[in-house]
Amino acid sequence: VQKKSDVTGAMARVTSKVIEDRPVQNALQAMQGRVTGVDITSNNRPGELGDIRIRGNRSLTADNNPLYVIDGIPMSAGSIADVNPSDIESMEILKDASATAIYGSRGANGVILVTTKKGKLGTPQISYSGTFGIADEVSRPKMLNAYEYGRLWNAVRAADPTDTSINLLEDLFQADELNAMKGLNYDLLDKYWKSALTQQHSVNLSGATEKANYFAGISYFNQDGNLGNLDYDRWTYRAGVNVKVSKWLNAGVQLDRDRK
Numbered sequence: 001v002q003k004k005s006d007v008t009g010a011m012a013r014v015t016s017k018v019i020e021d022r023p024v025q026n027a028l029q030a031m032q033g034r035v036t037g038v039d040i041t042s043n044n045r046p047g048e049l050g051d052i053r054i055r056g057n058r059s060l061t062a063d064n065n066p067l068y069v070i071d072g073i074p075m076s077a078g079s080i081a082d083v084n085p086s087d088i089e090s091m092e093i094l095k096d097a098s099a100t101a102i103y104g105s106r107g108a109n110g111v112i113l114v115t116t117k118k119g120k121l122g123t124p125q126i127s128y129s130g131t132f133g134i135a136d137e138v139s140r141p142k143m144l145n146a147y148e149y150g151r152l153w154n155a156v157r158a159a160d161p162t163d164t165s166i167n168l169l170e171d172l173f174q175a176d177e178l179n180a181m182k183g184l185n186y187d188l189l190d191k192y193w194k195s196a197l198t199q200q201h202s203v204n205l206s207g208a209t210e211k212a213n214y215f216a217g218i219s220y221f222n223q224d225g226n227l228g229n230l231d232y233d234r235w236t237y238r239a240g241v242n243v244k245v246s247k248w249l250n251a252g253v254q255l256d257r258d259r260k
Contacts, residue, residue, distance in 0.1 A: 014091045026081045046223040046232035049081045054095050054110030066110040082258040084219040084236040086202040089117045119206040119213035127204045135196040146181040196224035214241040235259045
């Protein structure tokens with residue numbers, strides 16, 4: 001956690017309220033479309049994290065992923081996928097030179113600071129959250145039929161009249177072949193595409209006293225695939241406790257585990 005005086009550059013913040021209001025499978029999806037200067041592209045395959053680029057950082061040879069710092073600990077890019085979105089208190093995104101000033105070369109592509117929830121003073125609190133949804137296509141591009149594809153192939157292959165390497169009999173579709181292709185239409189998506197059900201359930205226990213605070217949670221996420229056997233199941237467990245040993249000493253431990 002950085003002091004505001006240490007962060008002098010561009011910074012954006014996403015709170016737990018924003019994250020909890022969106023039925024998403026990971027924290028990156030919760031930020032999608034919410035932060036300027038941050039480009040997040042989701043993959044259609046269930047369970048995949050997707051890509052994030054801060055300030056348009058795109059290199060063909062170097063790593064473009066930002067640095068993730070979860071509760072003060074630098075983590076690998078894939079670690080954010082294992083954090084249950086309902087366990088997150090807030091996410092801050094450092095988007096420019098301030099990230100490098102604080103974290104060195106590791107922050108060259110930006111830094112995402114993740115702070116997970118802690119217990120609050122008072123009696124123990126038990127909470128449950130759950131979502132159900134359907135993942136489906138909004139629309140589908142119109143495809144060429146076999147005959148149209150054959151004509152397009154011929155037009156492209158024969159576009160350069162000076163190209164003498166083309167065999168007009170073997171490299172192009174002939175008239176009889178084009179005529180036969182009029183009855184060979186096949187749409188794989190139309191046959192195999194299906195709506196996919198998604199569900200997520202989380203149960204959390206938290207509380208705190210003057211000397212200690214604790215938080216424990218378990219979550220389950222499931223998403224069916226739109227094509228084939230691409231179903232994804234994930235269990236996530238997290239527990240932590242912080243104890244005030246004395247005025248000058250605090251001790252804490254946190255355990256995280258996921259099973260896919």
